[in-house]
Amino acid sequence: MPQPNISDSYAELIPGKPIPQHIGIIMDGNGRWAKSRGLPRAAGHRAGTKNIRRLLEEAVRIGVKVLTIYAFSTENWGRPRAEVGHLMRLISQSIRNELDELHANGVQIRHSGRLAGVEPALAKQIQSAIERTKENDTIVLNVAFNYGGRAEIVDAIKNLIQDGIALDDVSEELVSRYLYTAGLPDPDIIVRTGGEYRLSNFLTWQAAYAEYYATPTYWPDFDEAALREAIAVFQGRDRRYGLVR
Ligand code: FPP
Numbered sequence: 001m002p003q004p005n006i007s008d009s010y011a012e013l014i015p016g017k018p019i020p021q022h023i024g025i026i027m028d029g030n031g032r033w034a035k036s037r038g039l040p041r042a043a044g045h046r047a048g049t050k051n052i053r054r055l056l057e058e059a060v061r062i063g064v065k066v067l068t069i070y071a072f073s074t075e076n077w078g079r080p081r082a083e084v085g086h087l088m089r090l091i092s093q094s095i096r097n098e099l100d101e102l103h104a105n106g107v108q109i110r111h112s113g114r115l116a117g118v119e120p121a122l123a124k125q126i127q128s129a130i131e132r133t134k135e136n137d138t139i140v141l142n143v144a145f146n147y148g149g150r151a152e153i154v155d156a157i158k159n160l161i162q163d164g165i166a167l168d169d170v171s172e173e174l175v176s177r178y179l180y181t182a183g184l185p186d187p188d189i190i191v192r193t194g195g196e197y198r199l200s201n202f203l204t205w206q207a208a209y210a211e212y213y214a215t216p217t218y219w220p221d222f223d224e225a226a227l228r229e230a231i232a233v234f235q236g237r238d239r240r241y242g243l244v245r
Pocket of ligand 1: 052
C-alpha cells in the first residue's frame with residue numbers, strides 16, 4: 001500500500017486529509033526503556049507518565065478530540081506486587097498533581113474499566129476527576145485503567161440483560177452504548193509503542209475498523225514528532241470499511 005513520504009522525523013500532516021478524531025495508545029516499553037538506561041522499571045513508568053502530558057498537549061494542538069491511553073489492564077494485576085503498587089501510586093499522584101491544570105485547559109477525564117477491585121481511595125479520586133471535568137470539551141483523555149476489552153463486553157452484556165433489553169432491540173449501536181466508551185467515537189487509529197504487534201485486549205469492540213500503527217520506539221521516547229508521523233501514516237491509508245472503491 002502506498003505510504004506518504006516521511007523523509008524526516010518531523011513528518012508533517014497531509015493537508016486536506018482528515019485528522020483522526022480518536023487515537024488509542026498502547027503505551028508499551030517503559031520497562032525496556034528503563035533497563036536500556038540501567039534504571040529500575042519504576043523509572044520507566046515515571047518517564048512514561050510524563051510522556052502522557054507531552055502527547056496530550058500535542059494531540060490538542062493537532063485537533064484530536066479523544067485520546068484513550070492503556071494505563072493498566074485487567075491482566076496487569078499479575079505483575080510483581082511492588083510494580084502494581086507503584087503504578088497505582090503514579091496514577092493517584094498524577095490525578096493529585098495534574099488535575100487542576102488539566103481542568104483549566106478543558107480536558108475531560110473519562111475512565112474505561114472496572115472500578116470494582118480498585119483501592120477505594122483511588123476509585124474515589126478517579127470518580128471525582130470524572131465528575132469535575134465532565135463539561136470540558138477541548139479533548140477527552142480516556143484512561144483505560146483496570147481495563148480489558150473482553151471484560152468490557154461481558155459487563156455490557158450483563159447490563160443489557162439487567163435492563164431487560166428485548167432480543168430484537170440488540171444491535172451494534174445498542175451494544176456500543178453499553179460499553180465504557182459510550183458516546184465516544186470509535187478509535188480511528190491504534191498506536192502501539194514498544195515493538196509488539198498485538199492488541200492485548202485493548203478496545204476489542206471499538207477497534208474493529210481502526211487503523212493499526214506499531215513502532216519499536218519505547219513509550220517514554222514516543223514524542224510529538226512520532227505522534228505526527230503516526231497520524232501522517234494513518235492519513236495515507238485507504239479506509240474502505242469492507243467496501244470497494
Ligand atoms: C507498559 O510498559 C506500560 C504499562 C503496563 C503501564 C503504563 C502506565 C503508565 C505510563 C503510567 C501510569 C498512567 C497514568 C494514567 C498516570 P511495560 O512495563 O510493559 O514495558 P516493557 O514491555 O518494556 O516491560
